[in-house]
Amino acid sequence: MARSITIIQNEDLQDRFLRNRISLDNLSMRYECAYGKCVLAITGRVHVANLAYEKYVFTRVTFDNWATYQDYQGAWLHTGWDGKGDIFTIGFVRPKKQEYDVEFAICCVQAGMELWDNNYGRNYKFHLEEEPISDK
Structure with missing residues (x-):
């Protein structure tokens, strides 16, 4: 199952980047399989201002309305399109094969x-079905 579905595509990327110095570009999901086991992977790209050489980017995610959360570390991808920032990849996996209301925000420590980038204080949110990607 190599099909990928875009969940979030920020049209106001540049405005968010100028205001917050960090901005989610896009988020998508697809099944990734290895050694006979498949997981639903949610991945995306984040633009981060270049205020310091060392940066720690992570995504804070909850699947239970903030009763618990987990931080997932991002990875540097390349220098940004304007030379004033860097692009990082972010990602996390669905814990179990069931429906979830997913909520998250992205942070860069530098x-x-x-x-x-918490979507202007509202956090990013989406509903995840038990089988969100079909072959249809």
Whole structure:
């Protein structure tokens, strides 16, 4: 199952980047299989301002309305399109094969600051069906 579905595509990427110095570009999901086991992977791209050489990017995700959450570390991909920032990949997997209301925000720690893209204080949210990707 190599099919991928875009969940979020931020049309106001540049505005978000200028305001917050961090911005989610897009988020998609697809099944990834290895050694006979498949997981639903949610992956995306994040633009981060270049305020310091060292950056720690992570996605804070909850599947239970913030009763618990987990942080997933991002990875540097390449220098940004304008030379003033960097592009990171983010990702996380669905814990179990069941429906979830997923909520998350993205953070970059650099130069002693935390920069958050939390969708203007609303967090990013989507509903995940038990079988979100079909072959149809």
